[in-house]
Amino acid sequence: MKSVWFVLKENLTNFNRILSISKYETLADYRESRLGVLWSVFNPLIQIFTYWIAFGLIMRKGSPATSPTGVGISYLPWMVVGITVWFFVSPCITKGCNAIYAKRNIITKMKFPISILPATVVFKELFNHIVMMLVVVALLVVRGHMPNMLWLQVFYYMFCAVCLTISLGMVTSVLNMFTRDVKKLISACMRMLMYLSPILWPITDVLANSNALVRSLEPVIKLNPLYYVIEGYRGSIFYHDPVTMHPAQTLYFWCVVIGLYVVGSILMYKFKHKFIDML
Amino acid sequence: MAKEIVVAFEHVDKVYTLQDKKKRWFGERKKFYALRDINFSITKGSIVGILGTNGSGKSTLSNILAGISYPTKGNVTIVGEQALIAIKAGMNDQLTGIENIKMKGALLGLSKKHINEIIEDVIAFAELGDFIYQPVKKYSSGMKSRLGFSISIALDPEILIVDEALSVGDKAFAAKCMEKMFELRDSGKTIFFISHSISQVREFCEQGIWIEGGELRMQGTVNEVADAYEKYVEEYKALSKEEQKKQKAKIMAGRTTK
Numbered sequence: 001m002k003s004v005w006f007v008l009k010e011n012l013t014n015f016n017r018i019l020s021i022s023k024y025e026t027l028a029d030y031r032e033s034r035l036g037v038l039w040s041v042f043n044p045l046i047q048i049f050t051y052w053i054a055f056g057l058i059m060r061k062g063s064p065a066t067s068p069t070g071v072g073i074s075y076l077p078w079m080v081v082g083i084t085v086w087f088f089v090s091p092c093i094t095k096g097c098n099a100i101y102a103k104r105n106i107i108t109k110m111k112f113p114i115s116i117l118p119a120t121v122v123f124k125e126l127f128n129h130i131v132m133m134l135v136v137v138a139l140l141v142v143r144g145h146m147p148n149m150l151w152l153q154v155f156y157y158m159f160c161a162v163c164l165t166i167s168l169g170m171v172t173s174v175l176n177m178f179t180r181d182v183k184k185l186i187s188a189c190m191r192m193l194m195y196l197s198p199i200l201w202p203i204t205d206v207l208a209n210s211n212a213l214v215r216s217l218e219p220v221i222k223l224n225p226l227y228y229v230i231e232g233y234r235g236s237i238f239y240h241d242p243v244t245m246h247p248a249q250t251l252y253f254w255c256v257v258i259g260l261y262v263v264g265s266i267l268m269y270k271f272k273h274k275f276i277d278m279l
Numbered sequence: 280m281a282k283e284i285v286v287a288f289e290h291v292d293k294v295y296t297l298q299d300k301k302k303r304w305f306g307e308r309k310k311f312y313a314l315r316d317i318n319f320s321i322t323k324g325s326i327v328g329i330l331g332t333n334g335s336g337k338s339t340l341s342n343i344l345a346g347i348s349y350p351t352k353g354n355v356t357i358v359g360e361q362a363l364i365a366i367k368a369g370m371n372d373q374l375t376g377i378e379n380i381k382m383k384g385a386l387l388g389l390s391k392k393h394i395n396e397i398i399e400d401v402i403a404f405a406e407l408g409d410f411i412y413q414p415v416k417k418y419s420s421g422m423k424s425r426l427g428f429s430i431s432i433a434l435d436p437e438i439l440i441v442d443e444a445l446s447v448g449d450k451a452f453a454a455k456c457m458e459k460m461f462e463l464r465d466s467g468k469t470i471f472f473i474s475h476s477i478s479q480v481r482e483f484c485e486q487g488i489w490i491e492g493g494e495l496r497m498q499g500t501v502n503e504v505a506d507a508y509e510k511y512v513e514e515y516k517a518l519s520k521e522e523q524k525k526q527k528a529k530i531m532a533g534r535t536t537k
Contacts, residue, residue: 016385016386016390016391017385017386017388020381020382020385021382021385021386021393022372024369024374024378024381024385027373027374027378028371028373028374029373031414032372032373033372077286105367105368105369106368106369106386107347108342108347108368109365109367109368109369110345110347110362110363110365110368110369110386110387111345111346111347111361111362111363112386155410156420266281273348273349276342276347276348276349277295277348
């Protein structure tokens with residue numbers, strides 16, 4: 001319990017430090033190329049275009065996606081919202097596990113609160129995500145999806161994604177200090193995670209057209225905490241689902257987050273004096 | 280009245296495990312004492328020179344002093360904020376000089392207000408002219424060191440650890456750094472000064488600590504310690520190559536255990 005409070009306190013008292021570090025790192029990234037910030041929009045757009053051709057036009061022949069409640073949504077905007085979440089969560093997970101190791105030249109040279117490092121990675125990605133979400137919202141409005149109050153729930157799900165990835169980063173970044181194989185393992189699993197999450201294919205449609213064996217996997221797919229976040233974004237924007245509609249999933253999601261956070265804090269606290277000697 | 284003790288080491292050990300020639304997964308690994316049973320205490324406002332040959336444990340000691348590394352055994356008490364003057368840490372090549380000042384300030388946990396207060400001083404001290412608005416990748420190595428030193432020195436911690444930091448830049452800048460160090464010394468800071476230049480240590484420090492083979496050889500006034508250290512180095516130099524090797528091996532054997 002002491003470790004949880006210690007890590008929580010270290011993160012809260014250093015909140016400004018977390019934001020400034022992510023700000024200057026983002027700035028440094030943009031400086032590396034001539035077009036800078038534009039790449040954080042271009043790059044996803046090119047990928048979206050590719051997936052739209054492959055999945056929307058070729059595999060699904062332009063048929064709309066169906067929500068779990070039976071609402072039909074045109075595939076492209078449906079997929080864009082899901083994949084925008086993925087473009088946020090995915091780098092948080094892969095870079096989060098390297099959060100401590102990547103800063104080895106800082107933690108060996110100055111006294112530094114190491115437990116804030118996973119959060120700095122996530123907040124850095126959050127800047128990009130917010131820019132990306134603004135573009136997405138603009139595109140949705142152009143296509144005739146009128147904003148309403150339920151869209152504000154996106155901020156709640158954004159908060160969920162932030163908590164989830166920080167907690168996960170706490171665990172993986174410490175484990176990655178023992179052996180860099182953790183990072184390799186995680187990058188290898190990311191593609192799998194992408195296809196197991198409802199990003200490119202609507203779970204309702206796929207399950208409706210599959211045999212009993214695949215259908216029996218439905219609860220397993222819903223165990224993925226990303227399911228809650230991604231469907232949450234879509235629920236708010238397309239299906240008009242209020243947050244209160246899924247109490248069991250909400251409870252499950254927060255249990256996972258808190259569980260990861262507790263494990264991460266214990267690891268952080270236990271090894272905080274040992275990281276330097278592991279390098 | 281006795282002065283307040285700000286740094287105290289009690290029976291401090293720092294042990295690293297060594298990898299054997301053959302990788303072993305089970306059983307005891309060899310241990311290496313980077314520091315063994317170090318005891319000393321330093322009062323507020325002391326200027327302490329730390330001497331020792333290469334690999335004697337000076338850097339391990341300075342890392343523990345700076346709160347970066349922690350002892351394996353024993354107690355370290357430090358009263359007040361301490362900072363290691365780390366010139367190259369936390370610099371980003373893509374960012375400009377000004378942005379680097381702000382970024383390093385943020386890394387060190389300074390508030391925006393505090394950073395804005397010191398930024399003018401840092402710019403003035405670094406003497407980089409218009410280069411302060413250029414990305415650091417365009418700097419010469421001397422300019423980088425100057426910027427790094429200027430940021431570190433502006434932080435104003437109560438306990439300063441200077442590890443070979445003054446060998447930066449040209450003579451004029453080194454002199455300016457030294458002048459700044461004297462200024463800090465006179466303002467009552469506690470300073471640990473780690474350098475191979477015995478003359479610099481003699482000039483700057485009042486007390487001396489000599490570490491050899493991970494153990495505390497001597498603590499006393501700077502001239503006492505520096506004399507003894509100099510004598511030791513002279514004696515070592517006078518030995519034949521084989522005898523030097525033997526002595527090194529002996530020290531090494533004393534520091535490793537099964």
